[in-house]
Amino acid sequence: MNLLDGKLVSAKIKEDIKNEASAFTAKSGRKPHLVAILVGNDGGSETYVASKMRNCELVGFESTNIRYHVDVTEDELIAKIKEINQDPNIDGLIVQLPLPKHIDPEKITETIDHRKDVDGFHPINLGRMQRNLPCFIPATPYGIMLMLEHYGIDTAGKKAVVVGRSNIVGSPMSILLARNSNPGNCTVTLTHSRTANLKEEVLAADIIVAAIGRKHFVTADMVKEDAIVIDVGINREESTETKSGFKLYGDVDFEEVSKKSSWITPVPGGVGLMTIVGLLKNTLEAAKGTVY
Numbered sequence: 001m002n003l004l005d006g007k008l009v010s011a012k013i014k015e016d017i018k019n020e021a022s023a024f025t026a027k028s029g030r031k032p033h034l035v036a037i038l039v040g041n042d043g044g045s046e047t048y049v050a051s052k053m054r055n056c057e058l059v060g061f062e063s064t065n066i067r068y069h070v071d072v073t074e075d076e077l078i079a080k081i082k083e084i085n086q087d088p089n090i091d092g093l094i095v096q097l098p099l100p101k102h103i104d105p106e107k108i109t110e111t112i113d114h115r116k117d118v119d120g121f122h123p124i125n126l127g128r129m130q131r132n133l134p135c136f137i138p139a140t141p142y143g144i145m146l147m148l149e150h151y152g153i154d155t156a157g158k159k160a161v162v163v164g165r166s167n168i169v170g171s172p173m174s175i176l177l178a179r180n181s182n183p184g185n186c187t188v189t190l191t192h193s194r195t196a197n198l199k200e201e202v203l204a205a206d207i208i209v210a211a212i213g214r215k216h217f218v219t220a221d222m223v224k225e226d227a228i229v230i231d232v233g234i235n236r237e238e239s240t241e242t243k244s245g246f247k248l249y250g251d252v253d254f255e256e257v258s259k260k261s262s263w264i265t266p267v268p269g270g271v272g273l274m275t276i277v278g279l280l281k282n283t284l285e286a287a288k289g290t291v292y
């Protein structure tokens, strides 16, 4: 078993981003600037946004967290997004998901100027990604591709099975792995809650991406010998063992699956850290104007 070490890879790439941000600031007289909108007080979302903000500071970006009460109206949120779209001192804007039920996430996503959509969720970015054109790639799949690239893993011709078809991870991941790119050039199966014979599908995979959001869903009996296993799960459970009061579990039963896999990501210390890197890279590109 070889570890796909998110701690090591993210630290290395963040060092590069920091140097590039410093060059950008010296040239332009301002720092790359990311704004994150957070609605309500979901514990997971608060943790993720705080981590995004902290990492912006670490690499020399400016970051602003705008918080709204859970009762904020859709119109209020849309008005704020339109204001940010017009602000030349803001490069990237993300609205943390999930949103409360009375707010339509599709409407919010499409209101964000695609040139500031560093989450890569806008249909223009999604379409351009599918065509292999310059765009913002969703942070988690982007981070996974950077991880595979870092370790020089040859994915061409391999059978990849993605478990979970979310807009944030599973669907864009399936597009990236199938693209004519490196990493990429996989034969991809995108599985979901209605997939028949899921176990057999996953067993046939050379590369498994588990993005279903269920603790230890992928067990050793579902994994082929020497498979490459990417665990996107961040399942939080209350625990007295940790300082934070929470313990994180992946979608993969690491202890058993790691005995069979050739490469595997740990949780924590794997994909989660790479997601931050994907977001920081997109924000830097937005500031530099290299995508749009």
Ligand code: GUN
Binding pocket: 094, 095, 096, 097, 098, 119, 139, 140, 168
């Ligand atoms: N919720 C879970 N992951 C993400 C993400 O990458 N971006 C946003 N905006 N919300 C999320």
